[in-house]
Amino acid sequence: MAARDNDTEPDYCRGIYAAGPGSKDIYVQSVISLGLGFIALFAFCILRPRWKTLYAARKRRSDPQIALPVLPDSFLGWIPALYRVTEEQVLASAGLDAFVFLNFFKMSLRLFSAMLFFALAVLWPIHKMFDTVERGDGNKDISNVEWSFQTYPVQSAGTFTIQDDKDRSYLWAYLVFTWFFSLLTIYYMDTETTKVVKIRQDYLGTQSTVTDRTFRLVGIPQDLRSEEKIKQFVENLEIGNVKSVTLCRDWAKLDALMAERETILRKLEETWTAFLAQTPKTGVGPPAPANPNGDRPTNNDEESQESSRLIASNSLQDLIAERKRPEIRIRFGFLKIRSRSVDALDYYEEKLRRLDEKIQEARRKEYRPTATAFVTMDSIAACQMAVQAVVDPRPGRLLTKPAPSPSDVIWRNTYRPFYRRRFQSWSITISISFLSLIWLLIVAALAQLLSICNIRKIAPSFGKSLESHEITGALVRTGLPTLIVSLLNVLVPYLYDYLSNRQGMVSQGDVELSVISKNFFFVFFNIFLVYAVSGSAALSQFWRIIRDSLRDTRTIALGLAKGISELNNFYLNFIMLQGLGLFPFKLLQFGDLALYPIYRMGAKTPRDFAQLMKPTLFNYGFYLPTALLVFILCLVYSILPGAHLVLLLGLFYFGLGYLVYKYQLLYSMDQPQHATGKAWQMICERIVLGLLVFQIVMISILVLRLAFVQAVLVAPLLLSTFCYLFYHRRRFTPLTKFIALRSIKRHSDPGTESRPDEDPATRRSETRLARRLSTIDEDKEKGMRFVNPSLVAPLEQPWIYTDPPPPLIRDESAITISSDSIGNGNSDNGGSDSRPRDLISGMLSGSSSFSLGDTHIWRENGNGNGNDNGNGGATDM
Incomplete structure (x- = not known):
């Protein structure tokens, strides 16, 4: 029976080539993406000047001193005006986190522009000359795989079927450009990191906020748990004077x-x-006007005014009394x-x-003190000396950490016992691990839709109908999986945000960084690794791949290389939909538009209606992981056949993303978190991870094509990139966490002496105005203290x-x-x-x-x- 069924299968389902996404799929996806994008952009340009409470919510509430340009109300005139907003204005109006986020997009644009030039000038002619396109379109193929790795003979049953080209000299270009693109990425990242660090140090070193002068002291022993003893302890360190101490207490009640x-x-x-x-119950109406013309009474007619007030008061009493x-x-x-x-x-x-x-x-009671306190020093330098020093010789005692902004503190987690917070953290970690297995099953099953062969095995009649209708088949093979993956990419971050908020972290900034980390793990592991491996094999073979990769790590690398070679069209469609199709919907804030009628119907009180008018919150954890995944995809496909298309779509993605997110961060959405640009180090580490994956994939592809010499010569690059990660951490991580003491501007610094007729306050004001980079944080924290709002609100x-x-x-x-x-x-x-x-x-x-x-x-x-x-x-x- 099995043989008979096999005879009825088409040739492409017998291992000759995989029936994966083809050129027709790209055409269909481009029509869908461009159609969705133009509709959303047109709607946004129409609604933007008419609905300023949504699309200019942040601008309307911002300080006039920031002087953020007013965008014209013309149909597309806002685009060049938005592009001309400088980095200094971004820093002044949105802060360091927005600056770091947008600079990642700018760096990506510069990097992939350079890569696209070489992909068009060098790699494209090489691919055309040697005809190395190896996708499921009837050409030569390496996709006939049996998952066994004892030996690697060419065209041998039970192993990878490896293409044995007579002329493999073009693979030297793979080696050269793997080195070149890796070094180019490191160069751009290193240059941008140096710039970000310099601006961050200047930004934080010349401002004066209560956060910059405060550190968090944890692990306080029982004998020091009082404000007076903590103050005496810190001042005995001889690093400065303590201005105030807030000892966290058990304020649960x-x-x-x-x-x-x-x-x-x-x-x-x-x-x-x-x-x-x-x-x-009775038709009591408002009081009649004081004169037939309906004019308000004049100030001279005091008797008329008093009579009008009495009438209004009596009418209001009647109106209320007559209601049930x-x-x-x-x-x-x-x-x-x-x-x-x-x-x-x-x-x-x-x-x-x-x-x-x-x-x-x-509020008048005394509460049990805990092991955490916020200590505010009299200077930024004293605070930085405290957080960068080892205070106590006992492990886990009197640890100093940078303090979050007062509005960023999650006070309920400051007094929760350490063991409870640790239990919460581990519980959430175990839950996420369990969820990863669920996503693995969902994504692996979803990836089967990419192949008509797999669809024929599951639903033979449906598979045959897809073969006869090319457009419908393209929609099912690529449009449907891409749409479902994109929906997962939108919905899963909300779940991880919910879990991160219950992990016991002390500040919203830490929660934001945790959401970024969790969501990146989801998109990288499931949408990239699992999808690439499972998309190139049947579901039954996928579990064999997982089993074999536990015995031999080469399995996953070779399976990933094979999947990457076959799924380039799918990832092309994914980048196309994310950039051309969904970015205009993000600009339109489609979620707010769709949910507004529901919220409007649910709003009952004036407070509810006021909530509707507040700016939507911008969550970096929802948007940054997808951008990092697209960055990694562009790196991985930067040398393979069709690299110019991937890089071109990558440019569109990062160009549109830069404009969309710049508009939202400056004009329409609010970002209350205060992470001071710490996300940049996470961005860099994930870029290095992308480089390592890129190099592993290239080594595996070279091995599959019997270019063993070239594969061996890529290995030193892999080792060098791994070493660079530790070098980057040692060199830049302290500068992305702390403020260097030399960055702190003092009046005694050379070139900062005041004139005899100039007081220090005037000098500080002129220093800040000269750079105009830090007033957003200073304005936010004006008058703030590290006090639980429940005590003083x-x-x-x-x-x-x-x-x-x-x-x-x-x-x-x-x-x-x-x-x-x-x-x-x-x-x-x-x-x-x-x-x-x-x-x-x-x-x-x-x-x-x-x-x-x-x-x-x-x-x-x-x-x-x-x-x-x-x-x-x-x-x-």
Whole structure:
């Protein structure tokens, strides 16, 4: 039966060549990608000037002193204006992280432009002359593989079928350009790293923020866990004076109360919104204008103004009194078996008032100290000496680390026990390892769609129909796998972001770097390695490959080289879809557009609507890993047949990516994290990883083509690149983590002496204005301290009307006005007297002797400002 089935199979399914993606697939994918891209770009150019709350959200909220250029509202006029924004303006308006991210795209453009020149001038003619295209299109092939590696004879059963060309002199070009492109990549990376390090040191050395003067002290022993002892200990090191110490304590109870208060506050706002949205029982309308023309009364007519205010107040009272007050059923008593419907407004107001009392009391308590503290020095130099020194001779004790920005600190993780944070970290790591196995199964099964032969084995009739319809076959073979891989590439980062936020890290910047690392591992391992190996073999053979590679590491290398040779069209389509098709959708912020109606329907309160107007957050962990994968793909295919197409698409990808991300970082999206450009070292290490993969693939391809001499001569390059990684870490890593002491600008430095008539503050101001590089971080941290917000944050009032309520004084309750307010359930105001407030208080406290506190409702006045003067601001209701 097996033989009969084999006889019915086409020749290309018997090992003559693989029926993988061909030229028709590239044509179909290019039409799809360009169509999607032009539609999204056209929509963006139409919507951009009309929806500035989305597409200029960050620009509208930025400091006018930054002087970021205003982009013209013309259809495409914003592109050259955006291109002309300088690196200094990027630093001034978006900071170091954005500068580093965009410089990776600029470096990639320069590198692949140089590679494209040599690919067109030298490699393309060589490929045309020797006809070395070895894909599944009917030409010569190396794809007939049986996965056994005891021996390597040519054209021998049970081994790789290796092409035995008579003339393999062209493979010397592979050797030369493997060395040349590797050295060229290292040169560009080294040059760009030197530039990034210099700008980072100048940027951080000439600014003065509380973060730059603060370090985090961990592993504090029990006998030093007090602010006074820590201050004395640090000052005894004789590196400088301590300005303040924040010893982290076990604030879990206080943080839980603040979280509960936030929930109750939102419920109270939603209840008030539902109450005010009702139609009054009687048609009481707004007060009539003071004169027939509808003009507002003049200032001279004080009596008319007073009458108008009284009419407005009475009308508002009537409007509220005629509405039916919302109710909520609460349970109380023994085992909560009793229940009763009560006034929802009174219930949540009483809950909020009681929580305010508990929070005020909790803020005055003393809490157990932990082993972590934030120490703020009087100078940046003193802080840097502390973080770059070994303080204590005991392992794990009194370790100094750079502090994150105060707004970046995840306070709940500062007081969690070390063993619990370690357990969280290992649990997440094990979960990600388990997920990697799941992705491996999904990607390996998905890769089978790349071959009609594999489709025929799974669904014979469907495979035959694809053979007869070339366009449909191209869509299924390449369009569908590319789309699913791209969707995985979009959705999986959200899962890894969720897991990283629960890994116990102390700052959001560390979480961001962790997301970058996790997502890169996903795209590199699954979309590149697993896809390349599984796409060149049937699913049953794939597991044999995995099994054999555990016994012989050469298996995975040769399998990767074979897969890379056959899947160049698939990766071409992948880069094409990511660049030409999806980048315009990222510029359009399609996700925000699609979700906006859902969020809009779900928005109930003024606070919810204000949230809709905030800029979308830019997450580097969602975008950088894909860009690194495309960089590695361009490196790997930079010498193989079709290299000019891959490099050309790579240029389009990084060119469009530079413009899209530059627009989002500067104008439309916010980036609250404060990582000070630390992602550059991660970028460099992954570029070196790409170089190592590129060289291993080239060695394997040369071995498959019997060019053993050339393969051996590439081996020293592999070793040199590996050594360069350690050299790069030793040379540049400290400068990407710390601030060099010589970079810190002091008034005693040569050339910085002040004039006799010039005070030091003026000199510092002129120094900063001369470089204009650091005000974004200084502005963000102005007035900030390393204090848990739960200890000092004002208790927010309910946001009922359009304008937000003014902040409260610390320790003041949000429920402050007398209980004889309008609409409180008294029968005098037309309400029902069946919901007395003392009943609610009694059910909450366990007795009926506790009366409800005061209620304060905010109403919008004519000027849009809340006040207490009876003119429509804060009103006793």
